Amino acid sequence: MRHLINITDFSTGEIESILDLADQMLSHPEKYRESQRGRILATLFFEPSTRTRLSFESAMLSMGGSVLGFATADSSSTSKGESLTDTIHTVSCYCDIIAMRHPKEGAPLAGSLISEVPVINAGDGGHNHPTQTLTDLMTIRREKGRLDRLTVGMCGDLKFGRTVHSLIGAMSRYEGVDFVLISPPELRVPDYVTSRLRAEGIPYTEAESMESVMDRLDVLYMTRVQRERFFNEADYIRLKDTYILDTDKLRFARDDLSILHPLPRVNEISVKVDADPRAAYFKQVKNGRYVRMALITKLLEQA
Amino acid sequence: MNIDSIKRGIVLDHIRAGRSMDLYRYLHLDELECSVAIIKNVKSNAMGRKDIIKVDEDISIDLDVLGYIDPGITVNIIENGTVREKKHLSLPERLTNIIHCKNPRCITSVEPALDHVFVLADREKGVYRCIYCDSKH
Incomplete structure (x- = not known):
């Protein structure tokens, strides 16, 4: 039985096969309409989310499967003091696969160690978000036609931005990928991420100004400064508007740049950028549904 | 002696x-x-x-x-x-309940029954990382 806890749990070959299936599902969704009939996905969201939870539910329903679960910890037995491991023991008796989001880092891994069904990490605190990474990889591959030989800029909250950590882990396995990490000093990528890059000899640059590096980028991955990750509100207020991508800044960018964002955005990308052909973030949302369909299918095949 | x-x-x-x-x-x-x-x-x-x-x-x-x-x-x-x-002796690849994760964001901070498990990330520098949250020890 396989789980998806960290994107690097899957080899690049396995990821490519998920992306291939997702591409087919996007092109011919009617072929998969009944493919998971009789199967149940449990969505356990101990931390609220709109996009990811709905994307998982939409993915399972699009394949004829069923969905059960909860959208906040308040509506689960956690509010009565039940441990995570007891919740997972119980829920794994009711379903065929679990998608789980939790505010604490490593919670999905803890769940997977005792679960009787595959567990998918749908986000654990500021740590990892591998299904967003699959979505990002699918989008980059569809937009750029490849996953290697790319200069990938990451901008915003790189400290608590779990999508950033997972995407760096995934992209660093491809030849010729170069990272440009744009953030204020307080929100730099954690040491465990950069120390792995250094150990593996993968090139990266840290920058504070978006404009100074814009013309180098094939992909620009914007992120939101997340209020919920700060213990101190004053720090959030001070840092939240550090980077705003607008049409002025895009004048420095290449014509074939792809702009991604895991969404939701607050104001880090001006709405005027939405009309720019380089904006790929709404395509990302659509891709997210199909890549989750492909992931659920692959994990259930091996369950 | x-x-x-x-x-x-x-x-x-x-x-x-x-x-x-x-x-x-x-x-x-x-x-x-x-x-x-x-x-x-x-x-x-x-x-x-x-x-x-x-x-x-x-x-x-x-x-x-x-x-x-x-x-x-x-x-x-x-x-x-x-x-x-x-x-x-050499540094062990894995340590279970020998050192404890101090990251307040880690799942081990709220689930008392979980083992605290660290794996050796850098033998030369003797760096261990929590398997749940990747925190360094």
Whole structure:
């Protein structure tokens, strides 16, 4: 039985096969309409989310499967003091696969160690978000036609931005990928991420100004400064508007740049950028549904 | 000191000078009823000074704990007054419930029943990382 806890749990070959299936599902969704009939996905969201939870539910329903679960910890037995491991023991008796989001880092891994069904990490605190990474990889591959030989800029909250950590882990396995990490000093990528890059000899640059590096980028991955990750509100207020991508800044960018964002955005990308052909973030949302369909299918095949 | 003076037991040799009391506590040697000798600041050609612990009984020792505290230690198993086995330690690949994750964002901070597990991330620098949250120790 396989789980998806960290994107690097899957080899690049396995990821490519998920992306291939997702591409087919996007092109011919009617072929998969009944493919998971009789199967149940449990969505356990101990931390609220709109996009990811709905994307998982939409993915399972699009394949004829069923969905059960909860959208906040308040509506689960956690509010009565039940441990995570007891919740997972119980829920794994009711379903065929679990998608789980939790505010604490490593919670999905803890769940997977005792679960009787595959567990998918749908986000654990500021740590990892591998299904967003699959979505990002699918989008980059569809937009750029490849996953290697790319200069990938990451901008915003790189400290608590779990999508950033997972995407760096995934992209660093491809030849010729170069990272440009744009953030204020307080929100730099954690040491465990950069120390792995250094150990593996993968090139990266840290920058504070978006404009100074814009013309180098094939992909620009914007992120939101997340209020919920700060213990101190004053720090959030001070840092939240550090980077705003607008049409002025895009004048420095290449014509074939792809702009991604895991969404939701607050104001880090001006709405005027939405009309720019380089904006790929709404395509990302659509891709997210199909890549989750492909992931659920692959994990259930091996369950 | 002459380790042959023990008939059956264990000698922990090449302990960094000054660390023997830490080991004494980590290995719960205070709970033993047999004789335990702590010899501090012994002259050593290789180390300058070293500590030695002699335990006059063949006890089972958690080599992972020992390797984590000081991978340079040599464990001599003594039988019939001679060294039956000499074990050279190294940093263990995995530590379970030996060190604890201090990251308040880690799942181990709210799930008391979970084992605290660390894996060796950098042998040269002796860096361990929590399997749940990747925090460094």
